[in-house]
Amino acid sequence: MRVLMFGWEFPPHIAGGLGTACYGMTRGLARNGVEVTFVVPHAYGDEDQRFIHIVNASDVDALYGATGSDADDILAKMSFIHIDSNMVPYISPEEYDEYHKKYVESGQRVWSTTDVWKQRYTFSGKYGANLMEEVARYAVVAAQVAKELEGQFDVIHAHDWLTYYAGIAAKRVSGKPLVVHMHATEYDRSGENINTQTYAIERAGMMAADRVMAVSNLTRNIVINRYGIPADKVVTVHNAVRFAENSTEAPERGVKDKIVTFLGRITYQKGPDYFVEAAAKVLKRLPNVRFVMAGSGDMMNHVIRRVARLGIADRFHFTGFLRGEDVHKMFQLSDVYVMPSVSEPFGISPLEAMRSNVPVIISKQSGVAEVLDYAVKVDYWDVDALADAIYGLIEYPALSNMFASKGLEEVTNLKWNDAAAKIKAVYETVIEENKKQ
Amino acid sequence: MKTVCLYFQVHQPWRLKKYRFFNMGKDHYYLDDLLNRSVMQKVARQCYLPMNALLLKLIKENKGKFRCTFSITGIAVEQFKAYTPEVLDSFRELAATGCVEFLAETYSHSLAALASPEDFTEQVKLHTAMLKREFGVKPTAFRNTELIYSDEIGKAVADMGFKTMLAEGARHVLGWKSPNFVYANAINQKMRLLLRNYKLSDDIAFRFSNKSWDQWPLTADKYASWLASDETTGDVINLFMDYETFGEHQHADTGIFDFMKALPKAVLAKKNELEFATVTETANKYQPVAVLHCPHMMSWADEERDITAWLGNELQNEAFSKLYAQKDKVMALNDPDFFYVWSFLQTSDHFYYMATKWLSDGDVHSYFNPYDSAYDAFVNYMNVLSDFIIELDAALAAKGKQVPSKDEKADTKSGRRNKVTVK
Numbered sequence: 001m002r003v004l005m006f007g008w009e010f011p012p013h014i015a016g017g018l019g020t021a022c023y024g025m026t027r028g029l030a031r032n033g034v035e036v037t038f039v040v041p042h043a044y045g046d047e048d049q050r051f052i053h054i055v056n057a058s059d060v061d062a063l064y065g066a067t068g069s070d071a072d073d074i075l076a077k078m079s080f081i082h083i084d085s086n087m088v089p090y091i092s093p094e095e096y097d098e099y100h101k102k103y104v105e106s107g108q109r110v111w112s113t114t115d116v117w118k119q120r121y122t123f124s125g126k127y128g129a130n131l132m133e134e135v136a137r138y139a140v141v142a143a144q145v146a147k148e149l150e151g152q153f154d155v156i157h158a159h160d161w162l163t164y165y166a167g168i169a170a171k172r173v174s175g176k177p178l179v180v181h182m183h184a185t186e187y188d189r190s191g192e193n194i195n196t197q198t199y200a201i202e203r204a205g206m207m208a209a210d211r212v213m214a215v216s217n218l219t220r221n222i223v224i225n226r227y228g229i230p231a232d233k234v235v236t237v238h239n240a241v242r243f244a245e246n247s248t249e250a251p252e253r254g255v256k257d258k259i260v261t262f263l264g265r266i267t268y269q270k271g272p273d274y275f276v277e278a279a280a281k282v283l284k285r286l287p288n289v290r291f292v293m294a295g296s297g298d299m300m301n302h303v304i305r306r307v308a309r310l311g312i313a314d315r316f317h318f319t320g321f322l323r324g325e326d327v328h329k330m331f332q333l334s335d336v337y338v339m340p341s342v343s344e345p346f347g348i349s350p351l352e353a354m355r356s357n358v359p360v361i362i363s364k365q366s367g368v369a370e371v372l373d374y375a376v377k378v379d380y381w382d383v384d385a386l387a388d389a390i391y392g393l394i395e396y397p398a399l400s401n402m403f404a405s406k407g408l409e410e411v412t413n414l415k416w417n418d419a420a421a422k423i424k425a426v427y428e429t430v431i432e433e434n435k436k437q
Numbered sequence: 438m439k440t441v442c443l444y445f446q447v448h449q450p451w452r453l454k455k456y457r458f459f460n461m462g463k464d465h466y467y468l469d470d471l472l473n474r475s476v477m478q479k480v481a482r483q484c485y486l487p488m489n490a491l492l493l494k495l496i497k498e499n500k501g502k503f504r505c506t507f508s509i510t511g512i513a514v515e516q517f518k519a520y521t522p523e524v525l526d527s528f529r530e531l532a533a534t535g536c537v538e539f540l541a542e543t544y545s546h547s548l549a550a551l552a553s554p555e556d557f558t559e560q561v562k563l564h565t566a567m568l569k570r571e572f573g574v575k576p577t578a579f580r581n582t583e584l585i586y587s588d589e590i591g592k593a594v595a596d597m598g599f600k601t602m603l604a605e606g607a608r609h610v611l612g613w614k615s616p617n618f619v620y621a622n623a624i625n626q627k628m629r630l631l632l633r634n635y636k637l638s639d640d641i642a643f644r645f646s647n648k649s650w651d652q653w654p655l656t657a658d659k660y661a662s663w664l665a666s667d668e669t670t671g672d673v674i675n676l677f678m679d680y681e682t683f684g685e686h687q688h689a690d691t692g693i694f695d696f697m698k699a700l701p702k703a704v705l706a707k708k709n710e711l712e713f714a715t716v717t718e719t720a721n722k723y724q725p726v727a728v729l730h731c732p733h734m735m736s737w738a739d740e741e742r743d744i745t746a747w748l749g750n751e752l753q754n755e756a757f758s759k760l761y762a763q764k765d766k767v768m769a770l771n772d773p774d775f776f777y778v779w780s781f782l783q784t785s786d787h788f789y790y791m792a793t794k795w796l797s798d799g800d801v802h803s804y805f806n807p808y809d810s811a812y813d814a815f816v817n818y819m820n821v822l823s824d825f826i827i828e829l830d831a832a833l834a835a836k837g838k839q840v841p842s843k844d845e846k847a848d849t850k851s852g853r854r855n856k857v858t859v860k
Contacts, residue, residue, distance in 0.1 A: 254462025255827060292458055304812045308755035314823045317458040318816045329459070 216367020
């Protein structure tokens with residue numbers, strides 16, 4: 001079986017859950033005997049005038065670091081195509097504008113048109129002037145890719161709304177079935193004040209798709225209830241976690257205090273302010289704790305102000321955005337990991353913490369709560385319960401040891417191979433249905 | 438006869454390096470050596486050395502009639518010693534002419550006056566000792582960091598034995614009154630005050646190179662005629678500014694050095710109208726015309742002329758209170774390495790970088806700011822301070838002393854301490 005996948009670049013190139021999930025999933029699929037043609041946006045800028053880049057699997061390997069001894073047979077089942085685009089995961093239209101302005105200021109050319117669907121291959125320049133235009137431009141190129149690969153794939157799989165138009169276009173061109181993957185909904189990103197354009201694209205993608213995969217039951221329910229997608233079309237496929245083959249040595253601890261960590265984008269969705277309020281409560285009782293907020297985001301300044309106002313800035317530290325090895329280091333330095341997300345479709349980071357033997361506290365409003373037993377679960381808004389849980393995990397070693405060791409066991413059993421087998425079954429179903437039509 | 442009182446402020450902060458959470462507990466060197474060195478060498482080349490040479494020449498040429506006043510922070514002197522000892526020598530030469538007065542101030546260019554009278558006194562003592570050691574002078578007049586002044590601060594300074602103090606001629610404090618007279622402190626009327634004429638001072642410090650200013654270009658003759666004119670009433674004209682105005686804020690190619698070169702002659706040409714004097718000389722020449730009531734803090738900074746540039750938001754208040762909460766511990770430990778760090782952490786610039794009031798004076802703030810944002814400045818400062826606190830507690834525990842600060846119970850279980858390495 002062959003799949004044309006519109007995904008996102010792998011870590012460490014692109015940080016965030018989306019790239020990580022794509023990586024684990026494609027590897028799992030390869031192990032299950034699925035051949036993947038992996039199409040990703042990759043900003044080449046003006047250095048290269050082509051729109052599509054066929055990338056050697058071996059180059060990808062080198063680009064993303066050693067993937068381990070078993071990588072060869074997996075990479076043999078994958079091919080990589082880069083579409084020249086400056087889209088990045090999780091970007092909002094407002095952020096894209098910011099990003100694009102910088103791009104224009106750098107003196108590079110801009111692609112602009114009023115009706116993107118009518119444009120063929122006559123681009124005069126690069127990158128759309130706003131995110132919606134870029135999404136559509138990406139779709140036009142994707143259609144070209146699908147045309148050129150005709151007969152070389154059986155099913156199309158698109159990740160996250162930015163690639164949904166690409167998925168739809170590929171389906172129109174090839175007539176192959178389309179599966180879209182909901183890693184997050186607009187409601188997760190923006191609360192109730194959704195961007196209606198984004199919502200419309202998400203809905204269009206899911207309506208056009210033969211199946212919708214949701215990363216949790218939580219997300220599945222949102223898709224059904226708020227987007228009006230027929231329930232029998234939506235399946236839940238929980239994410240898994242990949243174990244790094246070579247685990248590095250634990251870094252030397254600088255501070256002797258216990259460390260409680262929040263790691264993620266500092267945005268509304270992730271509930272950073274609940275972490276701060278809980279920290280203030282814990283610090284009233286325990287002198288030997290430090291809180292670390294790792295990441296950056298639009299709420300960061302707000303959170304720094306709140307920390308200053310609470311008078312805990314000598315025990316509450318900010319690391320800024322962490323990448324690669326630093327993320328790993330941060331997990332290893334932690335004694336408790338907290339993910340107080342207001343709305344989290346899945347949430348892969350607690351799994352990574354558990355992998356580093358760190359007990360975790362997660363909000364009940366996260367998809368990952370559906371698959372974990374050995375994690376303390378609290379309502380994100382219940383600051384007292386969160387403070388209690390942090391206090392307990394710090395003060396009672398029996399508790400934290402139990403969560404750490406059982407948690408490690410539990411997370412070890414969440415394998416991408418199993419998730420991929422489920423995805424493969426979905427592929428088989430839609431291919432079968434497609435033939436009948 | 439009006440007395441022109443020229444006063445220059447010399448200060449460079451020790452800038453902190455990018456200090457991350459991961460450094461805490463491991464790395465106890467907090468300074469950005471490269472940045473500090475390059476800034477100091479650049480300013481020395483563009484300002485301190487040429488301007489000192491010019492002033493020395495002017496003093497000699499005018500045979501004692503050209504006089505001026507300096508205050509140099511202890512932190513600046515530390516950096517002269519580390520990076521540009523020739524600057525310190527040239528200041529010593531100026532001191533030896535007898536035409537230059539050196540004022541007392543806070544050693545670290547700190548906000549200690551806002552912390553407590555004890556902190557304030559301590560900082561001033563350190564600075565006075567430095568003046569004695571480096572320049573062999575005993576100061577009689579005082580300027581507080583950024584001309585921060587209130588009735589209470591004026592009284593505290595009088596209690597330390599100083600007779601004269603500088604302050605801003607802030608319009609909201611003076612009202613209809615002119616800054617061009619000697620005033621007295623409201624609590625201790627023996628304390629004389631010289632108030633900055635911000636209009637005439639800023640004509641040089643800020644507007645000199647501004648081509649959209651209707652008086653551009655400013656020549657020494659024109660400026661001297663303003664000073665002498667009947668519209669500039671009063672006994673004294675206090676021109677207080679950053680020394681870095683010359684060659685740094687106003688670059689050499691604006692003609693600022695030529696202006697300064699011609700100014701003494703132009704001023705002294707107005708015989709029986711204008712003369713130069715140092716701060717103490719000026720204050721002694723005239724009787725105070727009135728007391729100045731200033732119950733609230735004022736300073737020479739920003740449009741508001743208050744202290745909100747340093748203590749105006751929750752970030753600054755938090756950093757400030759956490760810093761001064763360590764004071765008892767630092768004193769109890771009584772270790773020179775810790776005193777050294779304690780000293781440069783107090784510098785007001787660190788708090789200035791955390792300012793978020795960008796409306797009227799944003800460009801001035803960002804000019805002096807090595808950080809991208811106030812938040813970056815705060816996070817970095819707190820990381821450094823947190824590590825300093827950890828080290829301090831550990832050192833105290835090792836010594837068997839424990840002075841828990843008011844709002845914090847220190848973790849003193851840790852034993853060995855890493856020595857803070859300083860140059």
